[in-house]
Structures are given as C-alpha cells and as structure tokens.
Amino acid sequence: MIVKICGLRTPEAVSAAAEAGAGYLGFVFFPKSPRNVTLTAAGALAGAAPSGLMKVALVVDPDDTLLDAIASLPIDMIQLHGKESPARVGEVRARAGLPVMKAVGVASAADLAAIDAYSAVADQLLIDAKPPADGALPGGNGFSFDWRLIAGRDWARPWMLAGGLTPENVAAAIRLTGAKQVDVSSGVESAPGVKDEAQIRAFVRAAKG
Numbered sequence: 001m002i003v004k005i006c007g008l009r010t011p012e013a014v015s016a017a018a019e020a021g022a023g024y025l026g027f028v029f030f031p032k033s034p035r036n037v038t039l040t041a042a043g044a045l046a047g048a049a050p051s052g053l054m055k056v057a058l059v060v061d062p063d064d065t066l067l068d069a070i071a072s073l074p075i076d077m078i079q080l081h082g083k084e085s086p087a088r089v090g091e092v093r094a095r096a097g098l099p100v101m102k103a104v105g106v107a108s109a110a111d112l113a114a115i116d117a118y119s120a121v122a123d124q125l126l127i128d129a130k131p132p133a134d135g136a137l138p139g140g141n142g143f144s145f146d147w148r149l150i151a152g153r154d155w156a157r158p159w160m161l162a163g164g165l166t167p168e169n170v171a172a173a174i175r176l177t178g179a180k181q182v183d184v185s186s187g188v189e190s191a192p193g194v195k196d197e198a199q200i201r202a203f204v205r206a207a208k209g
C-alpha cells in the first residue's frame with residue numbers, strides 16, 4: 001500500500017510523513033488554500049525530504065510560468081487539480097518534463113468516463129470527490145464520494161483513491177475499492193492547513209495494516 005500525505009507545510013509534518021512510511025509528499029501551490037506554500041518554502045521542504053519519496057507539486061490550471069518554476073525545484077511529479085483538458089495534461093507533462101497525476105472528481109457514475117479519457121494522457125490518476133459548486137476549494141475539502149461507484153474497477157494507469165479519507169475509514173475504503181494507493185490531506189489535520197503528526201502516523205498505519 002502506497003500512501004500520499006498532501007498539503008505539507010512544515011519540516012515536522014514532512015518528517016512525520018516520511019517516518020510513518022508515506023511514499024508520496026504533496027505540496028499545494030494554490031494561493032486560496034490554507035495549505036498553500038511558496039516556491040521557496042516547497043523547494044526547501046522537498047529538498048530536505050528523504051530521497052526515495054516522491055515529492056508532488058499540486059497545482060490548479062497552472063500557467064507555463066508556474067510550471068517552469070516548479071520544474072526547477074526538487075519535485076518528482078505534478079498533480080493537476082483543476083479543469084485541465086486531456087490535451088493540456090499532455091502539454092504540462094512535456095513542458096515540465098515530469099510525470100503527471102491528474103485528479104478526477106467523482107460524484108456519480110457519469111463522472112467515470114473522464115477517468116478513461118485521462119488514462120490516455122496522464123501517468124497516474126487521482127480519483128477524488130467532486131468539489132461542490134459553491135466556492136469550495138477544488139480539493140482538500142474532506143468530502144468522500146460513494147466508493148461503490150468504483151468497486152472492482154481498474155484503469156490503464158496507476159490510480160490513487162482520495163477524498164474524505166481518515167485514519168478511521170481508510171481501511172474500509174481500501175477493502176471496498178481495491179485501491180493500492182491512497183491520498184489524504186484534511187483527514188490528518190487538527191485545523192485547516194495544520195497537519196497532526198499523530199493522525200499522520202495513525203493514517204499510514206491503518207492504510208498499510
């Protein structure tokens with residue numbers, strides 16, 4: 001089981017995730033988010049992280065200037081969490097020279113077709129809850145979707161389950177969906193943007209257990 005802890009902002013949280021056994025560390029570049037980090041801060045956090053962990057830059061409809069800046073950091077993967085088209089996913093991949101994980105929001109069976117479309121162009125998929133249309137963040141809201149929608153499904157690319165996962169529900173989510181990778185952000189926080197080291201450890205333990 002591979003675990004991604006997203007929205008890391010401090011060296012302590014990075015260390016907690018690495019020591020707990022996470023495989024991916026996520027850094028959010030989205031100014032409206034309580035988890036937003038600057039390029040300088042993300043570069044320092046990613047540079048100090050143990051080697052062997054995947055350092056992921058989460059961006060929302062990024063322009064090429066931001067991609068170029070991220071490509072100069074010790075970052076291993078781009079996570080696209082906006083409304084990027086399949087064609088734009090390919091452009092981002094080429095521009096940054098990095099593998100791309102595309103987030104796809106799911107609320108109903110009708111949303112599953114998009115996963116197939118992005119499978120053709122992304123290196124990985126992040127299957128997340130679709131954000132509500134009421135001004136919520138594009139992700140990191142702690143909302144789940146009905147996991148039965150993807151029970152027994154698989155895709156041509158490696159995929160990660162996300163959305164409202166917690167130390168308490170992650171084992172059930174894995175059992176139901178067959179996910180081999182899981183991602184969490186708000187489910188291991190004591191307040192928006194504040195990671196809780198004990199919850200990080202509990203989440204990784206529950207996911208891998």
Ligand SMILES: O=C(O)c1ccccc1NCC(=O)[C@H](O)[C@H](O)COP(=O)(O)O
Pocket residue numbers: 006007028030033034035036058060081126128137138139140141142143162163164165183184185186187
């Ligand atoms: O975390 C944010 O603030 C954020 C902002 C803009 C786009 C995406 C964002 N987060 C995405 C994630 O951290 C996760 O990949 C995913 O949505 C699961 O989040 P959560 O439900 O909080 O575990």
